[in-house]
Amino acid sequence: MLFQFEKRSAPSKPLIFATPFISIAVTVLLSSTMLLIQGKSLQTTFYAFFVEPFESTYAISEIFLKFGPLLLIAQALAIGFRAKIWNIGAEGQMIMGAILASSIPVYFTDSESILILPAMIILGALGGMAWAAIAAFLKVRFNANEILVTLMLSSVALQILYYLLLGPWKDPMGFNFPQTTMFQDAALFPPIIFGFRLNYSLIIPLLFTVFVWIYMERHFGGFQLVVGGLAPNAATYAGYSSSGAVWKSLLIAGFAAGIAGMSEVAGPIGQLQRSVTSGYGYSAIIVAYLGGLHPVGIFFAAFFLSVIHIGGDYALVTAELPISSVHIFQGLLLVTYLASYTFVNYRFRPRKALRERIESSAI
Amino acid sequence: MTPLEFFLAGTMSAATVFLLAALGELVAEKSGMLNLGVEGMMAISAAVGFVVTYQTGSHTMGFAIAAVAGICVSLIFALVSITFLANQVATGLAVGILSLGVSALIGKKYESLTINAPDTVFIPVLSEIPFIGPVFFQQNIVVYGAILMAVLIGFCLNKTRLGLAIRACGENPKAAEALSYSVWKIRYGAVAFGGMMAGFAGAYASTVYTPLWADGMIAGRGWIAVALVVFGTWKTSRIFLGAYLFGMVTLGELVVQSLGFAVPSQFLTAMPFVITIVVLAIISADMSRLRLHAPYSLGETYDGSEPR
Numbered sequence: 001m002l003f004q005f006e007k008r009s010a011p012s013k014p015l016i017f018a019t020p021f022i023s024i025a026v027t028v029l030l031s032s033t034m035l036l037i038q039g040k041s042l043q044t045t046f047y048a049f050f051v052e053p054f055e056s057t058y059a060i061s062e063i064f065l066k067f068g069p070l071l072l073i074a075q076a077l078a079i080g081f082r083a084k085i086w087n088i089g090a091e092g093q094m095i096m097g098a099i100l101a102s103s104i105p106v107y108f109t110d111s112e113s114i115l116i117l118p119a120m121i122i123l124g125a126l127g128g129m130a131w132a133a134i135a136a137f138l139k140v141r142f143n144a145n146e147i148l149v150t151l152m153l154s155s156v157a158l159q160i161l162y163y164l165l166l167g168p169w170k171d172p173m174g175f176n177f178p179q180t181t182m183f184q185d186a187a188l189f190p191p192i193i194f195g196f197r198l199n200y201s202l203i204i205p206l207l208f209t210v211f212v213w214i215y216m217e218r219h220f221g222g223f224q225l226v227v228g229g230l231a232p233n234a235a236t237y238a239g240y241s242s243s244g245a246v247w248k249s250l251l252i253a254g255f256a257a258g259i260a261g262m263s264e265v266a267g268p269i270g271q272l273q274r275s276v277t278s279g280y281g282y283s284a285i286i287v288a289y290l291g292g293l294h295p296v297g298i299f300f301a302a303f304f305l306s307v308i309h310i311g312g313d314y315a316l317v318t319a320e321l322p323i324s325s326v327h328i329f330q331g332l333l334l335v336t337y338l339a340s341y342t343f344v345n346y347r348f349r350p351r352k353a354l355r356e357r358i359e360s361s362a363i
Numbered sequence: 364m365t366p367l368e369f370f371l372a373g374t375m376s377a378a379t380v381f382l383l384a385a386l387g388e389l390v391a392e393k394s395g396m397l398n399l400g401v402e403g404m405m406a407i408s409a410a411v412g413f414v415v416t417y418q419t420g421s422h423t424m425g426f427a428i429a430a431v432a433g434i435c436v437s438l439i440f441a442l443v444s445i446t447f448l449a450n451q452v453a454t455g456l457a458v459g460i461l462s463l464g465v466s467a468l469i470g471k472k473y474e475s476l477t478i479n480a481p482d483t484v485f486i487p488v489l490s491e492i493p494f495i496g497p498v499f500f501q502q503n504i505v506v507y508g509a510i511l512m513a514v515l516i517g518f519c520l521n522k523t524r525l526g527l528a529i530r531a532c533g534e535n536p537k538a539a540e541a542l543s544y545s546v547w548k549i550r551y552g553a554v555a556f557g558g559m560m561a562g563f564a565g566a567y568a569s570t571v572y573t574p575l576w577a578d579g580m581i582a583g584r585g586w587i588a589v590a591l592v593v594f595g596t597w598k599t600s601r602i603f604l605g606a607y608l609f610g611m612v613t614l615g616e617l618v619v620q621s622l623g624f625a626v627p628s629q630f631l632t633a634m635p636f637v638i639t640i641v642v643l644a645i646i647s648a649d650m651s652r653l654r655l656h657a658p659y660s661l662g663e664t665y666d667g668s669e670p671r
Contacts, residue, residue: 004667005448088456141648142644142645144640145590147399147452148589148590148593148640148643149640151586152586152637152639153636153640155583155633156640159630159632160629160633162629163627163630166627282460286457289453322468324467324468324471325464326464327460327461327467328461329464330464331459331463331464334453334461335443335457335458337457338450338454338457339442339443339447339449346666
């Protein structure tokens with residue numbers, strides 16, 4: 001290779017903060033090139049992505065509607081990622097949360113009890129946790145790779161959802177659409193502002209962010225997880241339980257994803273349907289990384305990606321950009337973030353200079 | 364063709380998708396590179412393969428360009444994880460997400476279009492044997508190509524100098540470098556080879572096995588291929604068996620339906636994933652065996668500067 005990276009004696013603090021911005025800049029540059037190749041107008045596209053989401057109160061409220069579930073799931077996933085426990089099945093945990101939570105309005109269609117919403121939150125959390133617990137159990141007891149298991153479980157969860165929507169839970173009056181009946185008001189979060197879809201479920205991700213910050217930055221349990229990720233041998237030597245880390249990371253993620261799924265059916269969607277997750281489970285992986293796996297960073301990253309999602313919807317209309325372009329943009333963000341992050345721990349050296357240094361130090 | 368012949372012949376065809384992708388991933392993992400972007404590489408190649416075949420009418424062209432596409436995607440992974448030293452798991456996922464998006468973009472104008480499946484090869488004499496002929500000797504040429512690849516890769520990894528170099532990089536890159544092997548070159552090569560094989564697998568899926576393009580058509584088969592490498596404990600022969608077993612599981616869906624059992628189709632669709640989870644748990648439970656066979660430095664970034 002013409003160049004090589006040389007390890008820094010300590011990670012560069014300024015670069016940790018700069019990395020997300022570098023990756024955003026590079027991503028914008030790369031996607032501009034792709035847009036030009038496709039013959040799209042850069043001005044219209046970027047206007048749709050970054051300006052139109054802020055042009056109306058409604059659009060801004062929609063940003064925060066996306067912000068909630070992304071923030072909630074990403075905060076939880078980051079805990080696992082820091083412990084090097086790769087739960088990439090938030091999508092499935094979200095589905096199971098949504099399914100379990102929906103069981104109440106599905107079976108108690110007429111009830112207007114005020115207990116319905118709290119019960120749905122509990123069931124949603126339990127659904128996600130139960131699904132994540134399968135992966136945790138298989139990892140701890142059978143050493144089964146959690147990446148593959150969580151991913152496969154997502155596919156299974158999706159089929160369970162389809163089965164319910166096409167079979168026992170299908171709305172009999174729904175013209176054969178694969179969806180349940182619309183839930184009664186008691187099963188829905190009340191809107192924060194009347195007439196907008198944004199609702200009080202937003203409080204949960206915000207509280208959860210505070211919890212994660214305290215847990216990871218100030219609590220011994222979070223410290224154990226981080227050590228387990230950075231130096232597994234040191235963690236074992238210190239007596240930190242590695243199976244405990246697996247259980248903690250996965251259950252927290254299942255809890256968060258389950259509630260996120262619940263807030264979708266009890267919020268903007270108002271029923272159980274096939275597209276209940278909107279891909280939040282995958283987007284949250286990108287949010288977690290872009291936020292540097294840190295609770296505060298994730299807060300801003302979740303907001304940024306929410307803007308991208310809403311901007312993508314506008315770009316679909318005004319710039320006639322296909323919906324896949326949002327996925328491409330997200331994928332590019334993560335790829336460039338990972339590549340740029342190298343500079344936090346390494347510095348760039350032309351190969352010749354490096355060799356000279358090694359040779360001179362050898363003498 | 365009798366139903367049983369149809370089932371067994373279909374198994375071979377379905378297994379080829381898994382086999383090609385898993386063999387590629389095996390080579391990459393043997394060199395120490397855990398590439399989780401297989402699903403994405405397959406999706407892009409499936410889209411590219413379909414579009415090229417649709418436009419040119421040539422399946423050969425479709426396969427060739429799909430392989431190039433697979434290699435290109437794998438090189439993005441290699442660049443970020445080998446040159447830029449990023450975490451392999453995260454990079455694989457990132458490249459996978461990116462590729463799934465790109466595949467949707469490439470195939471957008473071709474959604475739900477179909478093409479003709481290529482002709483099957485009737486191997487003279489052998490294909491006329493009753494039962495055995497229709498099952499084994501009336502297949503697409505790629506089915507035989509994949510089996511040949513399995514033999515070649517098994518031989519190359521275990522019996523040749525190149526194979527030794529690849530395995531050395533996966534076991535202990537520092538030692539490999541001390542033996543004056545260029546770790547980064549070998550790893551780039553192994554990853555690119557994996558990309559090419561995923562490219563073939565994707566093209567086979569979209570132009571031969573089910574000659575159509577639909578967004579999301581790879582449907583987790585790339586992930587099953589990654590799991591197959593673990594099932595096969597990094598041994599070519601066992602990966603081969605695993606691929607055929609999963610080919611059979613895939614076909615099982617059709618069998619159960621044709622036999623008239625009233626099982627909801629969603630349960631059958633979920634079956635390969637459930638079986639993957641169960642088999643994964645059984646195989647992984649024997650930790651000592653897994654440790655013995657897994658490349659020792661699998662998934663570890665090698666920056667060449669630190670003593671190990």
